[in-house]
Amino acid sequence: MATLDDYTDTPPASPTKTFIRRHSVVTRITHWINVLCLSLLLMSGLQIFNAHPSLYWGQYGADADPSWLSIGAVEEGDSTRGVLTVGSLQVNTTGILGVSGSGDDAAARGFPAWATVPSYQDLATGRRWHFFFAWLFVINGSIYALYGFVRGHFRRDLAPTAEEISPRHLRQEIADHARLRFPKGEKARHYNALQKLTYLIVIFVMLPLMLATGLTMSPGIDAGYPFLLDVFGGRQSARSIHFICAWSIVAFVIVHVAMVILSGLWNNMRSMITGRYAIETERGSK
Structure with missing residues (x-):
């Protein structure tokens, strides 16, 4: 004979939020200084570009x-x-x-006035803004890099495993991102392979290349280190590479901000302000 229990559905376990410490104080502070620096570097860089809005390959350009x-x-x-x-x-x-x-x-x-610093055409002032925030950016980046190496941040959080960079795994992550399927639960505790690879390329390839090509455009630096001109094929080539890298970083920032919004704006912002990041876990799980 059937009992009441035979007709009673057991409710599914509801997820509960668990807060983890995702970003250290040093990471959070250097991140927001980078936001300031990159914004003003871009705008002052556009001011400098406006003085001669053409790009060339080689040593000369007129x-x-x-x-x-x-x-x-x-x-x-x-x-x-x-x-x-x-x-x-x-x-x-x-x-x-x-x-x-x-x-x-x-x-x-x-580039229009609203996109440059200063808004009026002034090459000398644009260069002063650019150089000031370039060195602030270098100092800030050096602090982050030193902290990352000492505390094992790069090895522990950003170094991908062999399985993560396998073609099969990367194809799956690309497909998941295209469908806006973001990691949940325990997987949300760590960066995924696409994040790791992108951050490593930006930190150890794009930004050093930006710095090196920026120095190569300086006649004073070239006088002391003329090999830089040979490395990049001339001052105009260095300027072109600098421009391409700058807009590649802009593209990275646009995608980064879009992913932050789509994967949970408040949760991501809170983690970069307070360090606390919420993940959903099944009730009773560890």
């Missing part, structure tokens, strides 16, 4: 030399339009690049 990228203005009768040229490709960018504003307020400049 108006008469062929450029692989340029942002300029073209006169068409009584009007002026902005043009982005990449190789043989030309794109009309009026109002965004090349020409800012409209009508009597239109002005020919590579």
Whole structure:
């Protein structure tokens, strides 16, 4: 004979939040200093670029030399339009690049005023802003790197395992990210393989390359260390590589911010402000 218990469903175990310590004080402080530095480095860098908005390969570059990228203005009768040229490709960018504003307020400049520091055209001031925050960024990065090596942060948290960098595993993680399936439970305690590889490339490849090419553009540094010009194939090549790296880091930041928002904005922000990160675990599990 059936009893009441035969018709009673056992409710599933509800998940509970467990708070873990995800980011150290040093990591959090250096992260937010990096946000400030990178923002002002980009904006002051665009101010410097605007002084000559063209990029070349090799040692020399001037108006008469062929450029692989340029942002300029073209006169068409009584009007002026902005043009982005990449190789043989030309794109009309009026109002965004090349020409800012409209009508009597239109002005020919590579990047618009709102994107540069200072907003008005001033190469000398832009260089001062850029150099100040470049050295602050280097000092801050050195503190983070020293802390990471001493405390084993890079080895423990960022070094991927052989299984993690296998093609099969990476394909699965790419597919999961494309479907916005983010790690839960115990897996959320650690960086995934894509995060590890991306952070390692940015920290140990992109940023050092930015620093080295930035130094190569300095005539004073070249006088003391002329081999830098040979390493990068000339000052103009170094400037082009610097520009490409800068926008690669911008792309990384955009994707990074998007993932932060999609995977839980408040939880991620809290972990980078207070260090506490919430993961969901099944009730009763350890």
